[in-house]
Amino acid sequence: MILRGIAGLIATLVLWTAIVYLFDVPAFLLPGPVEVFNRIVFLFENAKLTRHIWVTLSEIVAGFVFGTAAGIFAGVVFARFPRAERFATPLILLLQTAPKIAIAPLLLLWLGIGPTPKIVLIAIVTFFPVMSGMVTGLRYGEGSFRDLxxxxxxxxxxxxxxxxxxxxxxxxxxxxxxxxxxxxxAAVIGELIGANEGLGYLLSSGQENSDTSVVIGMVILLSLIGWAFYEVIELIRRRSLGRFQLS
Amino acid sequence: MSQSERMIDIAGVHKTFVADHGTVTALEPVTITIKQGEFISIVGPSGCGKSTLLRLISGLDHASGGTITLDTAGRKRPVGFVFQEPVLLPWKTILENVRFPLDTAGVSRAEADKVALDLIKMVGLVGFEKALPRQLSGGMRQRAAIARSLSDDPPILLMDEPFSAVDLMTRDTLNDELLRIWQSTGKTILLVTHSVDEAAYLADRVMVMTARPGKLKCVHDVDLSRPRGEDTKLDPAYHALVAQLRRDLRTPGVVHGERAH
Structure with missing residues (x-):
């Protein structure tokens, strides 16, 4: 499984290199993997990339933790008091259906350019799936546990x-x-709209400077972080099934 | 019967609920007094209100009228309840499940462990303390559920068809174990079943209930010697009682005009 995944990645890199060389694509459109890699290394050494990664990661973790906690809390309240759910549903749906890219500028106006608006935006998008997971889990949980x-x-x-x-x-x-x-x-949107640090900020400054290597490098870094993030949660989820799944 | 011997006093307790087409009577007024340490079986077809009666005594449901008085001296949890399904928490081990009532009552871990391990021994689950419920057979899970219901030592044990989900052989074994537990703990037990054999074999008295509407038809004293065992099942008196219970359940004992109001 992992081996095949690595093989797929290597194949992609080879194909990428081949396209760049065979078609002689100019570097400002599509730099080769080696150039992108060198650029990332350069950013690590000269542009405090570690610091930017840390900023984005901490925003994600903080927003995710707040959103999850709020989602679990709201799920319990809604499952216990259906009237509260009916009352809050329009607001929640409005928040959910509003494009996040439209909410972001508002949050920036209110909360400034620092990490706070990003954390809030991440918490908002995390809230909904967690809340509905909690409500579903409680609703379809066994009624006999309630008797107990x-x-x-x-x-x-x-x-x-x-x-x-x-x-x-x-x-x-x-x-x-x-x-x-x-x-x-949500983290990237927040940083694209207004930030002075973070991976989204590097991404947008790469775009402004027509530095395609930086843009591609940030896309790759963000994908890797997102992938790892997803896998961690998935791992916990699968581990928990053995014990927590209701038969 | 002296005042102190009364454990459960049920006076005119009835239950109705509102359905789409009007009020439905789940249980017509029941009056009975159950003594301390008595083993009562409640037998009847589905819809006779036998589970309803148990749920009313336990406080899981509220009566539409009448009173239930438990002589349990203000205990926070006067009753232990064994459900039809074991209702073990799947993420807790057998020991943790048995200990659960104690853990949630603030009993110290050492003391709770001691009580729980004794009970696990009593129900024959030694060696499975660390197992999860899903690793146990249906009969073993129900044993764990019985141990849990006893762990915080409630004076009254209510059992709602506890053995209906296990096979017949296991059921016979569990019945004998239940008698043994009852004799060693002196609990007041109310056991709901739809098996007349089980009802007669276990109880001091059998409450016969009939359906539509659910009501208590009659109560039989069981004059069979204790301790009971294989000999009991050969006793003609046992067979006579079982036959009588079957007749009670078959013949409609209600005057039909009574339902007209």
Missing amino acids: ATVLKLSPWQRFRHIELPSALPSVLAGMAVATTLAMT
């Missing part, structure tokens, strides 16, 4: 900690896996 909780007179916190969260965990993690891709996109 009632007979044992569990407190709301005990119910959540011992029954609701574990039984909803598989669908919450499925929601989180979906949210990883959305979170990556």
